[in-house]
Amino acid sequence: MWGDPGIGKTALLEHAIGAAGDFTVLSCRGTRLESGLAFAGIHALLWPVLDGVDTLPEPQRTALRSALGCDETPVDRFLVGGAVLALVCRLAEQRPVLVVADDAQWLDEATAQCLAFVSRRLRTVRAAVLLATYEDPACGTWDQLPAVEVRGLDDDSARLLAAATAPGLDEVSIRRTIRAAAGNPLALAELALTPPVPGEQIAVGPRLRRAFTARIEALATSTRALLLLAAAEDRGDRQVLQQAGVDAVAWDEALRSGLLGVQGDRVRFRHPLIRTVVYENAPASERKAAHRLLARVLSGRNAEDFGTRHLAAATDNADELVAWHLAAAADGADEDVAGLLEKAAGRAQARGGCATAARALGRAAELSPDPADAARRLARGARAAWEAGQVDLAREYLLRAEELAGEAAVGELSEGLRGLIEFAHGDQERAFRYLTGDMRVVSDQDTAVELGTMAVRAGWSAGRTGLQAEALRQLGGRADPLLFEPASGAVVRDDDLRLDSWRVTPPAPLCVAWGVERSVSEALGRQIAELRRTDSVTALAAVLAQTVTLDIAQGDWSRAAASAEEGMRLAEEIGADHLATQCRNCLGWLAAVRGDEQTVASLAERSREVSVPRGVRVLTAAATWNLGMSALFAGRPEEALEHLSRLTEPEHDASHPTFALLAAVDTVEAAVHAGQPDAAEPHANLVRDWAERTGAAWAVSAGHLTRALLTSEPEEEFRLALAVPGASARPFAHARTRLLFGEWLRRARRRTEARAQLGEAAATFQRLGATPLLERATSEQELTEQPRGAAHLLTSQELRVARLAREGLTNREIAAQLLISPRTVGHHLSNVFPKLGVVTRAELSHIDFDGSMRLTR
Template sequence: MTVLSARGVAAESAIAFAGLHQLLRPLAAEVDALPAVHRDAIRTALGLSDSPCTDLVLYTAVLRLLESVSPVVVVVEEAQHWDPSSLAALRFAARRVSSQQITIVLEGSAPLPVDEDPPDEERAARLEARSADAARRGGIASAAMVLREAARLSPEPERQRRSAAAAYLAWKSGQPELARTLVTEATPERHDPSVAPVLDRLHGLIALGDGDQVSAHDHLLRAGSEPGLLFMAAAAAYHAGLPLAPIASRISRADPTFGEYAGLLSRLTEMSSTADPWRLRAAAPEALRASDAHQWLWPLVLSVHGPSPRAAYDFGRSALAEFSANGMHAVLVLPALWLAELEFDLGHWDRARARAEEGLRSTEDTGQRARRADFHAVLALLAAVRGTSCLPEVVAARDLAVPLHNHLAASRATWAVGLSELSNGNFRSAAEHLTSITHPFVARLASGDLIESLIRAGEVAKARAALEAWLPWAAGSTSPLVQGRLARCQALLADNDDDRDKHFTDSANCFDDHPFEQARTQLLHGEWLRRTRRPSQARPLLRTALETFARLDAAPWASAATTQLRPTGGARPHTGTLTAGTLTAQELRVAQLAASGLSNREIGSELFLSPRTVGYHLYKTYPKLGISSRSQLRTLNLDRC
């Protein structure tokens, strides 16, 4: 077993990475053996290289180094005298150890009070330069503390400026409580109009991640008209359930080059975007291209509810990699949250769970209670669809979200309860919970589940009223998720068999990228066909739904599919074996072209069919082949049918 020990020295507490320099000295050979990105990060932190580094890359490098020498025990005595950046690196590692092979012990006593020194601008300027050097080496936490000391030694007005700058560094490094303290220290005794916008900016940024979302919105709007700040104000408004159109209008007036972006933002909760995130980034206004964070955040959030969730997902993964490489701790959780939500929608549930759990760790590291509520809400939805208890995550989400006016997270948690009740057959309870959702956008997203719950509870008149109220918004959406849910509800409430069959078919066609929703449609379609004594037509739909639910580990839904499938004589899942009579000639040709990678439009051009007809043929083909998605066509030998 490796034992690493170090002792804090008060005189070195303001020197970035002095603690790590002492602790890691015996591991020079192991540092050199690390992958280049991690080796270089540690060498930069220890002053052995001049390459710039970010805090997140360095923290990860320290974790990988400790893993490479495990089992290892790390003991730091007098930890209160360690520099903040070294402590941050060890605490990051401590929260992420995946086994009992790494033990980290921090020992220490309360720090001694700091004596008051008279103003000394020369010494303060030297400390400010040292802070800048620490930030360049990835020690943003230490940079904040050093700059705070510089502010303490500064005369007015430099004290206010340096305190505000230190508060921004503290926020950026994920220390909201320290940032709040520094904002207080930066606040002048008498109101100074020149300082007020800076303080509003800081108050707003801190509150966005770790405070009241309405307060964050108000502070950021008062901070000025810079589009980046207004975008963050829109993020706060989105979570608080406030309107986005006034903010979008203000952005457009402040900088007309943001006109397209502002228009998309104003329609964000209408889910009517047609934007491609890569095109948006390529055509970004010059002011946006200058921002490492916003050139990724804007295109992602403006396309996340659009017609191509998979394109938004791919873009989001690239954005997250960029943020990780640049150590942007304070904004890292935003794309991670949106990715977890996309993974839930796209059926990548294991990835969504892992990302949400990592999000909880990250928000603990960076002190972002509002975003922690969002990740708990994602985990609540995942538990609901998989049939495990969602209540622990629901309670955690609500306990964090409600006091902070994060109505988005609280409403998603309520949606999870309603979805859980629906999946377990408690339809009246499901409808009650879904009706109680307060966030307007989440209420619209959950309307499909509400309508299904009301129908199954025998409240058909209420279901029709809910559909009528939802229809104008849903019909205007470009999201396949919304379009598919709308068609499914229309099928459930259709007045004749032809309309019902058509709506079910349209619904399933919308869900090529949403396997869970597609399987729900197939289950309802198959259930209706079985009730109307068409078991041979119901069987392949129910079998495919069962296979999808089983693959997703959606236990209550798989049970429901099994219950419906058994009376049709199809209790055993289909093996996918093909025979010459399985498909019609037209279906076979469509399937072969789809398997080769052609889109519906390209197939239509080849066979002189409309894209909708191509989609209809594929919808009829999948159950016959025992598959549930386009990608599975490539695993079949269609040439032998």
């Protein structure tokens, strides 16, 4: 549920809890202070059922205990999500389970992702999840969950609520209250007690603040101090507040005011806006005093003269909350507190709390007296923010660090982060400049190689062979030879492959071009298994995006689709636009070969929106290839050729040598069927040259296939294409060769041989789900059958041509649909007319094709 503050979401959640009957209820509430503490929400949620954690399998138990702070083992977010899911499922076997999370917009990122993971997998379990947040969840963590907007009350309902809240309110004040509240129930309830001043036009927000302020100021000083302490504590821990020395009189008045409530050991403001007003209206000195008091309580030190510096120096392993309270209480720069926050950030990052670490390091930088320390912490914070998917924050930290220490120093401190961000989100040529620049300043050689490798990839992504060559030159002999694209002169040997790290793994399309997809796929599979045991979401998304292309080439389309969906979801969650687009293009390729033209067009449009403005030609080329394949397999070769020719068109947004090579067979087939064989020659030469240079099985086979398509005596070339050792490892390409060979055999009236080739092709297309080519193979198989019944008058192909001509299609349109030449269409019609006894195309509309094959009038 989502809607404005005060709109009634909490009331609805409380009603659901009250109506839950014999359910096991697990609830938590997000708070501002804990929004930076990884898994704080999960801790609150599972507190009543912690005994059940020990019943989980060992890996899940260890991961969950680590997330809850009971173990120092690094957190695996995927295992934590699985552990929470398993625990809920076990509870649901005994009683239905209701999971409730209020103020979900303030849940820490780790908890939010965990709850989203669990929620999407409870469809067959006796469990329900209810979440309440301010923002529309359509574009955030909860985007895949059903959502309902909680809207304001209508005027009649608002009148009833205002009258019930303040029975003595006059009609004029009620109208003013309804108008000012705009249907917000909390605003109605509060404004009814302090009605708007006549004639004022103030938004609900300021009105609520004014109403709350009036009620707060009417309380005793000690009660206001209690409210401020509760607002600063922000976790609702009653024990901490009581240890701070709050007297019973203040407690009683706070509870009577209705602003504060107690449920067991938890203290809650009736609405988060009350907490905001209490905190923001308090003088800065009082806020700082409240945070100092809380720091002393949480650290177990209650001496009145215990100072901030003493605490920071004495608590080397202080709780993160203590560090945050000390930071909030700081009057200015304080290296001790900054150091304490930096240590807290390290512990948070070890638990998988990258967002928490980024926030802590940012605050530590603000408290750093030495600009060099501040720059270091900002650079580290930028790296943590980047890993957490907070790109804007990472950029902000980098800029602030550069103002303090300069670009070169920050490039070293952040390990070339600005180039990595630009590569993943921005302009590729700018990314190249950043990466090569930082490559020269970092001291660690492994980091330098990684940055150089990414620079090569930036040049490749931009379709700029000059940039790629420059980065390769700077890398010297340290470059993976798979990074050399078709326009270069390198040759790859199997023992040259370097696949130890995901950061230096060459782009998947180049691996496919070199014909080493199986080796690379196995290496990436091992990397995925390792990454799933960590919280490296960015790395996992990158590797998943790579494996999709390799799985497609090897014919494992089901796994490819699953990896593309997961990779795209992860990339979108962390804001990695280019990785998401790479996965989107792979899904577009699958849609093209499966005949889903609408999906191809939609995905291609979204891809171009990202890639064209940023100069990521590799993504534009992939989307353009998909459009070309889609048109080709739908029987529109001219349109297909128009798309595919752009891959070799200099300076076009889609011009890219690797994708021009991979799409060469499609381009040649489109040109042949469009009656433009001359346009096919450059693309046929491209794949043949690559085959001669590399000996890659797919390229050798494709070279024979393109010769077969362009020669009048193609049989030997077809057979050579099919016989290349290793060519069958790419089942789609191999089946396509059989289809084209079968079509030629059928036209040569060698029906028995044609049926054999077409049958093999059809079986593969059916397994893969390549619907357009399956239909084409099946149609060709039918043409090899002997005609039956009245249809003896015409051959199968003549019958097809006649039916299409009856519908008013031109010879060229019929040729495009049947993948034959317009001249062949004319030849068939010249045979059809005398057989049917007609002399014009118009008369074909009166032929009974389904019966006697005679004129019906």
